[in-house]
Amino acid sequence: SQKIEQNSEALNIQEGKTATLTCNYTNYSPAYLQWYRQDPGRGPVFLLLIRENEKEKRKERLKVTFDTTLKQSLFHITASQPADSATYLCALETGANNLFFGTGTRLTVIP
């Protein structure tokens, strides 16, 4: 069965630096991969979707890459701010209407 590993449970970085979060998966490559943000006590919020034929996707200070050879996605937040502190989840589809989530990385941006 598909398995997702997100690099670390927690990541602390200094404000202004670039945060890089890793999502590795096993088995088959999905047609697309998604990233979500979850704040404490809230539901996950969609950030970006990247398809298998796309190498990179950007949205404002966010950038996602997708390497199907390495079976890895990288999620970057440039010029990080304390407001970016949250848990970030990667997710990939394992079948129709079935989105499988990783355990998330809790990012803390230190002022």
Next chain:
Amino acid sequence: DTAVSQTPKYLVTQMGNDKSIKCEQNLGHDTMYWYKQDSKKFLKIMFSYNNKELIINETVPNRFSPKSPDKAHLNLHINSLELGDSAVYFCASSAGSGNTGELFFGEGSRLTVL
């Protein structure tokens, strides 16, 4: 105007009781889901419905019974609650079928079984 709303937000109950969580989406989406997030924050799919029809039923005890009266609602009923059922339950929806696309989540319902 909340897109995906679920009630109640908090639920504290005794073992053996039966409880329900309601979910409604006003996005006009065809597909709705229930996810369970445990204490380790792992978000696991339980069910998905497309246009009121069950599409996915993961290995969930049959004490959990989803009901979709129409495509805007997906309720979750849990019988004979157990301690291990304590978790946060999230409802979500997405447009279309066959291709999951972006999920819109509710704020979650925290269930505590004593």
